[in-house]
Amino acid sequence: KSNLNPRYKFSNFVVGPNNQLTYAASYAVAESLGKAYNPLFIYGGVGLGKTHILHAIGNHIKEKSSKIKVLYISSEEFTNELINSIQYKKMTQFRNKFRELDCLLIDDIQFISKKERTEEEFFHTFNTLYENQKQIVITSDKPPSDIREIEERLKSRFSWGLIVDIQPPELETRIAIIKKKAENYNLSLTDDIVEFLAKNFESNVREIEGIIVKINAYSSLFKQKIDIEFVETILQDVIERKQNTLNIENIQEVVAKHFNITKDTMLSGKRDKHIILPREIAIFLSRKLTQHSLSEIKTKFNMKSHATIINACSKIEKEIEKSPQLKEIIEKIEKNIKNV
Template sequence: MQNMDISQIWNEALEVLKNEVSVVSYTTWFKTLIPIELKNNTIILQTFETFAQGIISQRYSLLIQNAIRQVTNMNFDVKIIVQDQVNNSQTSVSKAPVLTNEVSSKSNLNPKYTFETFVIGGGNRMAYTASLAVAEDPAKAYNPLFLYGGVGLGKTHLMHSIGHYILSQNPNTRILYISSETFTNELINSIQLKNNEAFRNKYRNIDVLLVDDIQFIAGKTGTQEEFFHTFNTLHESNKQIIISSDRPPKEIETLEERLISRFEWGLIADIQPPDLETRIAILKKKVEGEKYNIPDDVLVFVATSIKSNIRELEGAINRILAFSKLQNLPIDLNLAKESLKDFISARPKNITIEYIQEIVSAYYNLKIEDFKSKKRNRAISYPRQIAMYLSRSLTDMSLPKIGEMFGGRDHTTVMHGYDKIYTDINNSLEMKKIIELLENRIKGN
């Protein structure tokens, strides 16, 4: 059978698979498979990830065989291989040239954050696709590109990836990555030193500007004024602007309307917490990249136990590695459970959002109805965020479902509430103690 025949069979089989699995599963596991050859009644399909090879072989081989049977009326075995196992004369996919540390340092780009090291899943696919489109055609696809999502979900990774990709195609591109805090501090310094011209030359004579955590300029009149004019100058000169935040523009309180309007000129893409398969893939990528020897069952345990963000996933792996080294013990499931027992909160099945609301409202002398109301004064909004944080931490409810239980609020509001309390816990011993007390009451300890 010729390669063209295999391609036709596979394309028809893909149409069958579309109706058998979810959109996310189809896009993640099947759409990227490449038919290689038919050999000894076995159809060989290629993927680019060792991890994907394992998942597809274990979970979906029979599904693929059935789809092929439907379009051919014949029985074929299916073999999934990774790219490195293809021993033929096919032209390999060209890789972007490696950037020197000098280029990366001038742009403030982290060499580790590239598209190649980014794990795509259902929660970040749109943001990834949009970022790649911008990188391939700066100032043409989406300008500005506004990425938003919770702490540790990959916004910064995508921003650096855009910068690296653009530089790989055109090393002379002037790119600058900064945080909004850096922008503010340098603006203040330029005013104190009466050196505004140098400040404006730095930020307005570039080709690509990447600004992380733009929400921190909210309420800062002078910073917003300067950024407004910087934005206009770059946009009018057809320069690419990429911005990130923990929430969409309209939900950033005290952000000027004229900035909100400009941020909405291009594309706004959100990043949601990764699902289980994506979390496992993220851990696999980290383990393979760092050449750690960690069994798959340990990775599955970590991914199942931690659902919040990528930083916590990686923190758990680092904790396991440190525990193994200090105890001089091999890494296995028992060691992982022991090392993470204080790191992972127990999630009993009988905990409900209603019960969490009851405990938190009683602690703050509020009514449960207050959490569902439109009231935004701090005496209500902050306990509401605490209840959202605990709902996310102690139940398996999705962000939209949690939002629904808090008066029909958007999932981004829940993400913002979770991130706010998560940050406060890390910065305040008092808040950490309050959360621990509430968790113990909820769990009945």
């Protein structure tokens, strides 16, 4: 059993500048197991196609030869199977299952952090496969260096081969993805609808797919003709929810709350250290998460000049580089803002 989802293939993975390198490296790996890049480490944000590409590698290998032993598994399932094997005294079987593979595709490796026994077991699995020149492909939401609380010896192994990333898709790629997904559902969308969707759903391909499923359901259940007004209406709640959260006021609100100060205090212009940092983080996130111009952001933060905004942003960017703690705090706030 390979655990492969036949829906996820290279042929229906839309390639753009955001994922080109990952696509090429994955394809190369699938073509010559253990010889191109080993391990291949793929990282990127939620819903950007990491799981898709892992299955695509597996399916490609299987198509070439059904004899090749490939396994897709998430790191959580790996942990579960390990626990089971310990409980039922089946460790030998567990070890053999993984160590006899030609290709191990392991998804969301960040979840093995802080799980000592899993890390230990994965370490040995990795070593055995690697020594036998068997292919290992790993995905994660962040690069190896940023995965916290995971053993150094694992981190360093993750960097032995090639590390590639998937970025959020640009407008053109989003348009191509929407068209492809619509095609899959036999749904025909006019150009203005495609563009409307591409502009409203920026950072997460899974979200785009959900919307297409929704449009498809409405159109077939109600035998509705799909025009732009129709799409706008059925998506209103989704879009409103996004606009409600991704605005400067909400960003200020969430950041202030995180630091246990009031929004007014944060915006008061006081120079205390414990007020400056939250303010700068809020500015940084407003710049990052909204489309507002510098002068709009300046106004909302009661600032006198654009330079203050730019300085705050570059300061935070630099601090993030230096401090994993700060980086983690900001990531957490960002998740709160987006309600995820």
